Amino acid sequence: MPAQTITSPDDPRIGDYRALTDVELRTRWEPPNGLFIAEGELVISRALRAGYRMRSALVDEKRVAQLTDLPAYCPIYAANQEVLESITGFHVHRGVLASFHRREIPDMSEMLGNATRIAVLEGLNTHTNLGALFRSAAALGIDAVVLSPTCADPLYRRAVRVSMGEVFAIPYAKSDDWPGTLTAIREAGFTLLALTPGEGAIPIGSLTPQQRERPALLLGAEGPGLTGAAMDAADARVVIPMHNGVDSLNVATAGALAFYEIGR
Ligand SMILES: C[S@@+](CC[C@H](N)C(=O)[O-])C[C@H]1O[C@@H](n2cnc3c(N)ncnc32)[C@H](O)[C@@H]1O
Incomplete structure (x- = not known):
């Protein structure tokens, strides 16, 4: 034309x-x-x-x-x-x-039923982090992404650009019941792993085969991190060990490392 x-x-x-x-x-x-x-x-x-x-x-x-x-x-x-x-x-x-x-967002339970490894993002309101997370998720074997109601829109131009279009490659659904959706994820057969740099978390390398079988990797926002409700809902708290007194990683970096580790 x-x-x-x-x-x-x-x-x-x-x-x-x-x-x-x-x-x-x-x-x-x-x-x-x-x-x-x-x-x-x-x-x-x-x-x-x-x-x-x-x-x-x-x-x-x-x-x-x-x-x-x-x-x-x-x-x-x-x-x-x-x-x-x-x-x-x-x-x-x-x-x-x-x-x-836009297309219809997939039905949450159907999406979970078809997935083995998922990422669950809570309060991710930075488009660049969201885009980077989708790109890593697609590259590193995550099957679906669940967004909390306070997450930014993955189809916003900047998120799409940073993801290099990989937001189109992975199904995602947005929760309208938080933290209730976390219970639904567990009931769908996933082990909820809260990624946190906080104390008392187990190193990601020591997860058991059972914990790795059908993982839901829960990641929080820059600044506040995961909410108390999300931490309480998790089956385990997991840390990516850090050196030199660094207190936390950028969430997109933490996600990429966790996706890689869980897929090994
Ligand atoms: C910048 S951090 C938030 C820091 C916040 N002060 C906290 O204590 O969670 C953003 C998110 O990245 C993930 N994260 C960052 N560093 C991590 C680490 N070393 N181990 C596990 N998760 C990490 C967590 O999911 C966290 O909620």
């Missing part, structure tokens, strides 16, 4: 792409309107491969001829960098943005 040229940032056809740097506005607006934004050819191709349906693409007019893999079923809009920047609020140096339809 030939690209349609956009010359004004007020053009109603590119409403999906307005004010992309306004995190608060976008995070309030995108989920109820059923869309998300992906940036760059690689991430867009991963969204398409995962079966997400594109609404439209917005491209740098200099790149139009090179972007031959965009689906023919949706409109492609082209603009110069100046117009792109006034629409989105930033310099679109990847040259291509696409708006996608």
Whole structure:
């Protein structure tokens, strides 16, 4: 389909792409309107491969001829960098943005039934950490991710970008009953392992084969860490031993190490 040229940032056809740097506005607006934004050819191709349906693409007019893999079923809009920047609020140096339809979030119990190893994220409200965790989870054999109600949106543009599109590779569901969902996870046959740098936790290397069999790795937010309710709900508290008096790891780093260790 030939690209349609956009010359004004007020053009109603590119409403999906307005004010992309306004995190608060976008995070309030995108989920109820059923869309998300992906940036760059690689991430867009991963969204398409995962079966997400594109609404439209917005491209740098200099790149139009090179972007031959965009689906023919949706409109492609082209603009110069100046117009792109006034629409989105930033310099679109990847040259291509696409708006996608969200899908139904999977049913929690069905998702748990199909999984062996899961990550459970509590209060993860930093998009970069969320994206990094999904990327590691996909790479290191985690089958599904459960998000507490206070977690950020994994389909927010920055999370999608940091995950390199791996948010599309792993099913996730958001709890609406916290910490009740933790009980449901245990009832589904998982061993709840609370990852914590706090005292009294067992080193991750000493988990028993039984504890490793069907693990749910529970990770908390930067700053507060896991809540008391989540810690109380866990079957075991687990630490990744640290050196040099360091008090904790970044949550995405802790997640990656735990996913690797549990999958060995
Ligand atoms: C920056 S830490 C939070 C630190 C917080 N003061 C605490 O005591 O939990 C963020 C999350 O990363 C995980 N984490 C960080 N370092 C860890 C370690 N050494 N062992 C196990 N989990 C760790 C935990 O899940 C934690 O909730």
